Amino acid sequence: MLSQKMQDIINEQIHRELYSAYLYQAMSAHFEFESWGGFAHWMHHQAEEEQEHAERFYKYMLDRGARVILKGIEQPPVEFGSALEIFQAAYEHEQYITASINAIYELAVAEKDYPTQEMLQWFIKEQVEEEKHASENVAMLERIGDRIHALMALDRQLAERS
Ligand code: OFO
Numbered sequence: 001m002l003s004q005k006m007q008d009i010i011n012e013q014i015h016r017e018l019y020s021a022y023l024y025q026a027m028s029a030h031f032e033f034e035s036w037g038g039f040a041h042w043m044h045h046q047a048e049e050e051q052e053h054a055e056r057f058y059k060y061m062l063d064r065g066a067r068v069i070l071k072g073i074e075q076p077p078v079e080f081g082s083a084l085e086i087f088q089a090a091y092e093h094e095q096y097i098t099a100s101i102n103a104i105y106e107l108a109v110a111e112k113d114y115p116t117q118e119m120l121q122w123f124i125k126e127q128v129e130e131e132k133h134a135s136e137n138v139a140m141l142e143r144i145g146d147r148i149h150a151l152m153a154l155d156r157q158l159a160e161r162s
Pocket of ligand 1: 020049127130
């Protein structure tokens with residue numbers, strides 16, 4: 001049985017993952033509106049992954065006989081800046097999510113909750129990938145600056161994410 005503290009923190013994480021999905025979907029809508037189809041596709045894919053992350057925590061809670069409490073999801077921003085600013089925001093968001101996963105892991109260690117530690121291994125590895133992809137996009141956009149042809153080439157490249 002998960003401790004009450006663990007149930008609370010995982011319910012908060014489910015909310016954070018669902019908010020991540022909402023945030024990336026809003027970024028995707030912004031890019032689509034601005035006719036950057038490749039960036040929009042990349043963010044849409046990211047939003048779908050976030051829903052899967054929420055689902056993993058959700059299923060784990062139910063497998064352990066815990067009560068899932070779905071919290072209200074706040075509205076993400078409507079206005080966004082440049083592609084570089086958006087990917088920088090995504091990278092910062094992923095660093096925040098990594099810190100929240102680490103906090104759950106620290107609690108699982110303190111409580112000697114071995115199943116939760118094991119379940120979190122997948123997320124710890126996933127966060128390495130999440131941060132890597134976001135930071136790579138930031139680095140490319142920094143290099144590109146305002147060279148429109150290079151920006152269009154990156155947009156085409158990100159359209160291939162599967
Ligand atoms: Fe769920 O990893 Fe991103 O937020």
